[in-house]
Amino acid sequence: MASKIRVVGISKHYDVGRKAMRTLDDVGLDVGAGEFVTLVGPSGCGKSTLFSILAGLTAPDPGGELFIDGKRRALDHLLGGVAFMPQRDMLFPWRTVLDNAILAAEIDGVPRRVARERATRSLDRFELRGFAAHYPGQLSGGMRQRVALLRTFMFERDIMLLDEPFGALDALTRALMQRWLLEVWEANRRTVLFITHDIDEAIFLGDRVVVMSARPGRIKFDAAVPLPRPRSTGMVTQPDFVALKRQLLGIIEEESLKTFEAMNQPLATDA
Amino acid sequence: MMDRLARVAAPAATVLVFLLLWQGSVDAFHVSPDKLPAPAAILATIWHGRIAFASAIGTTLAEALIGLAGGTLIGIASGVLLSQVRLLERMFLPYLVASQAVPIIAFGAIIIMWFGNGISSKAIIAVYLSFFPVAVNTLAGISAIEPSEIGLLRSFGAGRLAILFKLQLPATLPAIFTAIRLGASLALVGAIVGEWFGATQGLGVVLLTAMFDYRVPQLWAAIVLTGATGTALYGLVVLLQRRIAWWQAEA
Numbered sequence: 001m002a003s004k005i006r007v008v009g010i011s012k013h014y015d016v017g018r019k020a021m022r023t024l025d026d027v028g029l030d031v032g033a034g035e036f037v038t039l040v041g042p043s044g045c046g047k048s049t050l051f052s053i054l055a056g057l058t059a060p061d062p063g064g065e066l067f068i069d070g071k072r073r074a075l076d077h078l079l080g081g082v083a084f085m086p087q088r089d090m091l092f093p094w095r096t097v098l099d100n101a102i103l104a105a106e107i108d109g110v111p112r113r114v115a116r117e118r119a120t121r122s123l124d125r126f127e128l129r130g131f132a133a134h135y136p137g138q139l140s141g142g143m144r145q146r147v148a149l150l151r152t153f154m155f156e157r158d159i160m161l162l163d164e165p166f167g168a169l170d171a172l173t174r175a176l177m178q179r180w181l182l183e184v185w186e187a188n189r190r191t192v193l194f195i196t197h198d199i200d201e202a203i204f205l206g207d208r209v210v211v212m213s214a215r216p217g218r219i220k221f222d223a224a225v226p227l228p229r230p231r232s233t234g235m236v237t238q239p240d241f242v243a244l245k246r247q248l249l250g251i252i253e254e255e256s257l258k259t260f261e262a263m264n265q266p267l268a269t270d271a
Numbered sequence: 272m273m274d275r276l277a278r279v280a281a282p283a284a285t286v287l288v289f290l291l292l293w294q295g296s297v298d299a300f301h302v303s304p305d306k307l308p309a310p311a312a313i314l315a316t317i318w319h320g321r322i323a324f325a326s327a328i329g330t331t332l333a334e335a336l337i338g339l340a341g342g343t344l345i346g347i348a349s350g351v352l353l354s355q356v357r358l359l360e361r362m363f364l365p366y367l368v369a370s371q372a373v374p375i376i377a378f379g380a381i382i383i384m385w386f387g388n389g390i391s392s393k394a395i396i397a398v399y400l401s402f403f404p405v406a407v408n409t410l411a412g413i414s415a416i417e418p419s420e421i422g423l424l425r426s427f428g429a430g431r432l433a434i435l436f437k438l439q440l441p442a443t444l445p446a447i448f449t450a451i452r453l454g455a456s457l458a459l460v461g462a463i464v465g466e467w468f469g470a471t472q473g474l475g476v477v478l479l480t481a482m483f484d485y486r487v488p489q490l491w492a493a494i495v496l497t498g499a500t501g502t503a504l505y506g507l508v509v510l511l512q513r514r515i516a517w518w519q520a521e522a
Contacts, residue, residue, distance in 0.1 A: 055422075057422045057426060081428075090423050094441050103437070108427060
């Protein structure tokens with residue numbers, strides 16, 4: 001598989017008072033074209049920071065490198081070039097479902113009328129039929145996520161960064177959304193980086209699962225998921241799935257423990 | 272339905288009871304109309320002078336509306352400008368605040384000298400009073416927008432103008448309208464105070480002449496009508512707010 005996006009030596013620190021808080025430490029990652037990579041790790045390990053850097057919104061410390069399609073690029077090269085979906089859906093309450101969905105396309109210069117037509121055609125696939133004229137305040141959490149996803153898909157870029165898109169959903173809705181996302185993804189096979197806290201979700205969705213360490217975040221573990229596509233619900237009880245899950249649980253528990261211990265050190269507390 | 276009815280009926284009942292008590296005590300204690308006329312007498316005075324009153328209201332309302340519109344536009348423009356250029360905020364915000372510490376009364380005479388005793392001088396005073404809350408709320412509203420929301424738009428390739436028109440301004444509209452509501456009352460005060468410095472017509476003129484001529488029922492009629500005008504102006508802004516910035520700010 002050709003490499004779509006490769007980062008080498010990405011570090012990031014923030015100055016907190018006189019101390020430097022290191023968020024990312026020498027992160028390297030290679031994602032193939034059309035690959036679905038899930039990223040897990042304890043909270044505060046810098047996953048979202050990594051996304052923010054990839055999206056070109058945050059400048060990393062000097063020294064990192066970015067390659068797109070094998071070519072070396074400036075680190076903010078992807079600003080405006082990836083379909084980025086942050087943790088919160090960030091729908092605008094004054095825009096209807098349809099107009100929220102076309103926001104990214106509209107900013108991208110697609111005429112409103114054209115964008116609206118395209119979004120209208122996708123409403124079915126995003127299970128939003130009949131809700132075009134509703135406002136976000138009238139929707140359930142799952143529907144809001146689908147609107148945010150439609151907005152992300154409407155911004156037609158071959159790389160998607162999805163930051164815990166299903167984090168706030170209940171288990172049942174989440175399972176439905178996962179299967180639905182895979183269906184939508186199979187249709188056009190864009191390159192996806194997907195952050196989650198949920199190990200089942202990470203294995204079920206991903207071609208590869210990447211685990212980040214406790215802060216400062218490093219790539220701790222990187223494994224291919226030994227399951228065929230298309231994925232089905234029954235797979236979560238297969239031995240391969242369970243074995244990988246056990247392995248991941250072990251690694252993540254170890255990292256979470258470090259985070260927990262760091263939080264409980266009386267001198268290192270942060271507000 | 273019952274709920275809506277009660278929401279209108281309950282305050283209306285308060286006013287009715289208040290008016291009846293007023294009328295009843297004036298009648299019962301034989302209060303001189305020179306001190307406090309009965310509501311019926313005030314209504315009669317209003318009805319009697321309805322044409323003159325209507326023209327006075329028209330003049331003052333026009334001044335206040337022009338002033339409020341101008342103040343809103345200037346307020347939004349300066350709020351946006353200060354929010355976009357940090358240096359401008361540092362340079363001008365302190366003086367903007369200080370400008371409000373100077374009572375408009377101090378400037379009234381000068382403004383009449385410069386702009387004449389027509390409608391424009393009053394509108395200018397109304398602008399001066401109403402632009403400040405709008406400017407401050409615009410600036411505060413834009414500053415309160417989450418950086419992550421701006422980041423989202425930037426990730427879509429948005430420049431400053433797109434961020435301003437697709438996020439910052441619409442997100443700030445509810446705060447702007449709150450300020451316009453405040454500005455509406457201030458604009459009316461500005462128009463009336465302006466009329467006191469020099470004018471030939473308007474509610475302020477009616478108030479002053481009634482006072483100098485010691486025509487108490489006339490004075491009370493003007494007070495009631497000024498109150499009604501203020502309420503109507505405020506109501507108009509609320510109506511616009513419900514149409515334009517109807518959504519609740521989200522947590």
